[in-house]
Amino acid sequence: MAWQRQGTVSCTQNSPTVTGAGTAFVSNSRVGDAFLGPDGRWYEVTNIASDGVLAIQPVYQGTTVAAGTYAIVPIQGYNKASADALRLATKEFTEGTSSASENAAKAEQSAAAALESQGAAAGAADTATEKAQVATSAASTATQQAQAAAGDRQAADSAATNAGKSASDAKGYRDQAAQSAASIDTSKLVNKAGDTIAGPLNWAPRVDVADSATPAIGAAASNSVNLIGTTTVTGFDALASGVRLVRFNASRTLRHEAGKLDLVGGADLMTAAGDTALFEARGSNGWRMAFYQRKDGKALKGSSDGNAQILKATSTAVGQTTFNFPTGYTVGSPIWYQGTLLDSQDYTATDGNNVVLQVGAKSVGEIMTLFNVAGTLVSDPTKLPLSGGQMQGALDFQAPITIADSATPAIGASGSNNVVLAGTTTITAFDVTAAGAIRWVKFSGSRLLNHDATKLALLGGVNIQTNAGDMAVFRSLGGGNWEMLDYTASLPPGSIFSKEWTSANQAISSNGRITLAHGMNVVPKMSSLELICLVANAEYSVGDVIPLPNAQGTSANFGYQLKWSTANVVIMYAAANLLVLVNSGTWTTLNTAQWAVRVRAWA
Structure with missing residues (x-):
């Protein structure tokens, strides 16, 4: 008789009741048949209440399921071949599950094998049923075979129970293993006879x-x-x-x-x-x-190449301490004790290698000496050995010093590398100082710097008109000769220009043409020509400024034209009769001898 799989079943965990949908339990099964649940476990049918309800034992072990697949396997009343097949299936199942109890360390795998064996048993049972149908017609001792099959069924039930116990044991072993793993303190290192670190071993923060x-x-x-x-x-x-x-x-x-x-x-x-x-x-x-x-990257060095050397006391007495100095010490060379330079009265050199600190000096401990590159001690600690080397810190300048107005300001003799030049006198040169001296110069007002290729070599090789706040860097070439290394024009807040130039006052001549070097090294973005009143004239006072317009027309008697290049500006006049408006609103001719012109430009 074939296995019954008609419809689906719903099973509740830990409940003996099986509820069918589309099933026919009354006509297709009997008490004592085997029930293969949706969880893959075997159960015994203990009661059939209707076509849709039956009871099993033990209670359903799997998780609650609705509309699951199942099978009811007829057990009673079949021939020996069927029983033998079932016995073979249960034997294979028992052998598959026995490994779970033999090896606790692989209990999880054994449980899985047991479940696989159950599936194999189910397949074998299908084959056995087919063979049983063939054998039924030829069997003469079906009743005996059925009895034997009943005995084998009990063995199968026992094997299934043992398999369930093995699976339960496997779960216990797995839980124990998980607990053991959780109890390991992974923050601690384990002593090993030797191995390779698979990743970085990071230190704790400093x-x-x-x-x-x-x-x-x-x-x-x-x-x-x-x-x-x-x-x-x-x-x-x-x-x-x-x-x-x-x-x-x-x-x-x-x-x-x-x-x-x-x-x-x-x-x-x-x-x-x-x-x-x-x-x-x-x-x-x-x-x-x-x-x-060392932080500065320099290697450790001995005393003979410029580093400090610490000396220990070799003997002490009341009020004095003796130090042995190495070869190369010069009597009278400076000695430091605890950061203080000692006066010569604090120590006495007994010979070329010993120094004794006298009463009143630092009595015990250690002293420090400083050797120069030649191997002898530096004789004057206030002077730097300028034969080369690397400073170990910042070299700070003295505060800026203001130098009085002069045509040849004494920036070389100043007590600081930073100087402020006061006044407005045209500068033609600076004083004499050693070659290589550098001075950072700030101008306090507008003044002209006269270019001289030998004495005062300016940027661009042209004169420069300074403005208050402008900065320049000069280097001495020796013999009173200087060169400009840099010039920076001051800019008012929000200014769009980086350079500004104003020429000296120029005399006005009829149909004149004047060429001036502006020193900006660029063509300016904006420029103007201005009349400067030198002597009161035509209702104008000394110092009054009148901007001049560009020349207009071929017959005009007034105006000008400026022609710019990166080095020079050319002023081109019309006739000398400059016409300007006066308070009455009429035009008048200026006395050009009482006026001058100047150019202003911005770049």
Whole structure:
């Protein structure tokens, strides 16, 4: 008899009731048949209430399902071949599920295998049913075979129960494994005999270590530390093994001592703010400096090439301390103690290698000397050795100094690189000073700078009219000769021009033509020609300014024309009879001897 799959069923988890839709339970099944639920599990039919309702045992194990597929497998009253086939299916099922209990570590896989075996059993049962139909007509002992099949059915039920237990056990093992994994502290490193890191091993953020003679860098919560303070460092705290990247925030002495604080070069070091060093902990052997990097990028150097050298006291007595100086020390050279330059009365040189600090001076500790590039101590600490090198900080100028009005202002002799030139006198040259001197000059008013290719070489090779606030840079060529390196015109707020030029007053001549060098090095964007009253004339007063229009017409007796190039401007006059309006509203002819003209331009 074929398996019954007509319609669909609805099953509720932990309920024995199966509700069918389109089913015929009364005519197609009987109590004791096997029910294959939508969850793939096997159950026994214990009661058939109607074509649409039956009961199973055990209660439904799967999740609640509506309109699920099912199968009812006839068990009772079939021949031996059918029973044998079913027994074979249950045997395969039992063998497939037994692996779950044999290996707890692979319990999850075993449970899956058990479910696959159940599916295989279902397929085998289909085949067995077909064979049973063929065997029914030839079987003579069907009743005995049915009884045997009933026994095999019980075995199958037992196997299914065991499979369910195996699956339950597998879930338990899986939960235990998940709990074990969750209990592992992944923030801790595990000791390994050797392996390869699959990703970066990042340090904790840099931490500050307090000022001390023996800073506790080993106990720091990071491999990167910031060493605070200026106290001389004689060692670090104990650490069996490890490295620390140390950044110094100030100048301090690192005291070399073999076996405790081994420094590169085997000598004391003076740090600077921003310097870094890498130290390796060696347990009872203290710490070893692996490298030292100055912030300015310069390598560590000895005393003979310009760096400061720290000297330790070799002996002390009441009121005095003796220091041994290295070869190259010059008696009378400067000595610093704790940042202070000592006076000669504070120390006495006993020979070329020893210095004794006397009573009243700094009595004990350490002193510092400074050698120059030749290997001898700098004899005058107020002077810089200008044979070359690199400054270690900013070189600040003195405050600007104002220089009195003159045709040859003494900018070379000024006490500052910044000078302010007062006055309006035309400048023809500057004073004599050494070649290479640089002066930043600010002009306080409008004045003319006369170009001279030797004495005062100006930009563009032309005269320049300054304005208040303009700036220029000059360099001495020696012998009183100077060259202009830069010129910057001052701009009022919101100005659209970067350059402005005003010519000197020019005499007026009939049908005149005057060529002037303007020094702007560009053709201006705007320009004008102005009449300047020098002597009162025609109701105009001294200082009055009258803008002149462009020349108009071929017969005009007034006006002008300006012709511009990047270097010069050419003023071209009409007749000398300049006509202007007076208060009466009539035109009058000016006395040109009492007037001058000047050009103004903006670029």
